[in-house]
Amino acid sequence: MSLKEKALILDKSGIDRALTRVAHEILEKNRGAKNLVLVGIQRGGVHLSKRLAAKIKEIEGIEPPVGSLDITMYRDDLTTRKSQPVPQATDITFDIQDKVMVLVDDVIFTGRTIRAALNSIMDYGRPKRIQLAVLVDRGHRELPIRADYVGKNLPTSAKEKVEVTLAEDGVEEKIIILAE
Amino acid sequence: MALSSKDLLGIQGMTSDEIKLILDTASTFKDVSERDIKKVPTLRGKTVINLFYEASTRTRTSFELAGKRLSADVINISTSTSSVVKGETLLDTAQNIEAMKCDMIIVRHSCSGAPEYLSKRLKSSVINAGDGFHEHPTQALLDMFTIREKLGKLEGLTIAIVGDIAHSRVARSNIHGLTTMGAKVRVCGPPTMVPPGIDNLGASVYYDMDRAVEGADVVMMLRLQLERQTAGLFPCVREYAKLYGLNHDRIARASKHALVMHPGPMNRGVEISSDVADSTPVILDQVTNGVAVRMAVMFLLSGGTKAEA
Numbered sequence: 410m411s412l413k414e415k416a417l418i419l420d421k422s423g424i425d426r427a428l429t430r431v432a433h434e435i436l437e438k439n440r441g442a443k444n445l446v447l448v449g450i451q452r453g454g455v456h457l458s459k460r461l462a463a464k465i466k467e468i469e470g471i472e473p474p475v476g477s478l479d480i481t482m483y484r485d486d487l488t489t490r491k492s493q494p495v496p497q498a499t500d501i502t503f504d505i506q507d508k509v510m511v512l513v514d515d516v517i518f519t520g521r522t523i524r525a526a527l528n529s530i531m532d533y534g535r536p537k538r539i540q541l542a543v544l545v546d547r548g549h550r551e552l553p554i555r556a557d558y559v560g561k562n563l564p565t566s567a568k569e570k571v572e573v574t575l576a577e578d579g580v581e582e583k584i585i586i587l588a589e
Numbered sequence: 590m591a592l593s594s595k596d597l598l599g600i601q602g603m604t605s606d607e608i609k610l611i612l613d614t615a616s617t618f619k620d621v622s623e624r625d626i627k628k629v630p631t632l633r634g635k636t637v638i639n640l641f642y643e644a645s646t647r648t649r650t651s652f653e654l655a656g657k658r659l660s661a662d663v664i665n666i667s668t669s670t671s672s673v674v675k676g677e678t679l680l681d682t683a684q685n686i687e688a689m690k691c692d693m694i695i696v697r698h699s700c701s702g703a704p705e706y707l708s709k710r711l712k713s714s715v716i717n718a719g720d721g722f723h724e725h726p727t728q729a730l731l732d733m734f735t736i737r738e739k740l741g742k743l744e745g746l747t748i749a750i751v752g753d754i755a756h757s758r759v760a761r762s763n764i765h766g767l768t769t770m771g772a773k774v775r776v777c778g779p780p781t782m783v784p785p786g787i788d789n790l791g792a793s794v795y796y797d798m799d800r801a802v803e804g805a806d807v808v809m810m811l812r813l814q815l816e817r818q819t820a821g822l823f824p825c826v827r828e829y830a831k832l833y834g835l836n837h838d839r840i841a842r843a844s845k846h847a848l849v850m851h852p853g854p855m856n857r858g859v860e861i862s863s864d865v866a867d868s869t870p871v872i873l874d875q876v877t878n879g880v881a882v883r884m885a886v887m888f889l890l891s892g893g894t895k896a897e898a
Binding site for chain 1: 591610613614617618620621624625626628629630631632659888889891892
């Protein structure tokens with residue numbers, strides 16, 4: 410089964426505008442950037458969390474600390490996947506106790522990654538509040554989880570694949586839908 | 590990328606990609622042991638059996654901690670207090686354990702090939718924790734992990750392995766692994782302890798320790814297995830220590846950044862002088878890294894649907 414590009418959803422400037430809005434929404438909801446920390450989920454969310462932090466600094470003058478989180482060890486599908494990804498680094502060097510944490514990921518789909526991320530975070534400390542920011546919400550949730558900030562709501566079929574590629578990885582920046 | 594087998598029986602036959610996968614995976618598992626909460630739920634609900642037919646502190650504890658930090662249930666069976674003393678065979682013992690539903694069996698045995706024998710007859714994953722004079726794969730992996738961590742690479746390095754090569758499974762696994770990863774391996778020991786044909790594995794043979802450590806990036810000392818020395822392979826321990834013991838004069842011949850490694854347990858004053866043993870922190874780093882490497886191996890063997898073998 411090979412997948413072909415079906416539609417371009419957002420290009421580079423579209424992604425940038427969506428992130429700018431999400432940054433504003435984060436600041437609006439939390440009344441500023443005080444006590445705020447951002448944590449990107451490996452691998453897609455890490456670049457996005459750094460970009461959001463830069464935007465927040467531009468708007469508010471405060472740059473929130475940014476960390477990265479790998480959830481491989483917390484997955485629930487270890488024995489059913491064909492192969493596991495090599496776990497990436499979890500790098501949260503700041504105290505998360507009583508902070509408002511915004512988890513950042515590129516795409517939310519079944520919600521299982523976020524479930525794993527929440528469990529993982531609890532092993533590092535007890536944030537006052539955890540919020541979720543995603544670039545794309547493509548539906549098909551299998552758990553009662555929803556994002557607080559969404560760059561783009563994108564109704565998809567479960568057979569399709571949403572691919573986010575970012576300039577930081579040295580490729581053309583875009584969000585596309587792939588289908589058979 | 591996944592490992593091609595359900596078992597880890599030896600380094601021989603592994604590809605450099607597979608070794609690299611284990612080492613890369615281990616570096617993230619190392620972080621788990623350094624956290625406040627040293628536990629991840631990765632292997633929750635899995636049962637791991639430590640089946641040790643030989644004495645061990647380091648390896649058994651390391652496997653036990655690795656399993657527990659991955660949330661597996663770990664049971665230790667030491668054969669001196671088991672039905673083995675009543676004459677039960679290895680296979681019967683293992684099959685009985687498997688009948689109680691376990692997922693992974695870690696075997697140490699004095700017979701070379703015992704883990705492989707079990708792996709062909711059990712559904713569980715089998716990890717070799719040292720078999721006879723054959724292999725001790727997780728030791729070689731943790732040694733390679735430690736070298737890569739300290740020196741940044743394996744390729745192109747010169748590693749001198751000194752001691753009783755003939756009786757050493759650590760040496761064999763390391764020769765296979767290090768040469769696969771592109772390092773140059775020298776083995777050195779008295780002629781009675783260097784088996785003929787070891788150069789076929791890709792190692793060069795030295796009988797003079799001063800020459801073997803000359804310019805080496807790593808000096809890996811092996812334990813003189815005094816319990817196996819009944820055949821009169823060397824005249825006396827003092828002579829052995831003089832000719833093949835590591836002291837500061839010999840370290841000075843190695844490269845400036847050279848690592849001194851030892852798989853433990855050490856015979857102080859025999860293969861390594863006490864002051865050298867105390868002045869090299871790497872030997873304890875090896876032990877720390879052993880837990881991470883074994884976590885990575887358990888994780889990789891548990892995951893995924895294996896390609897049909």
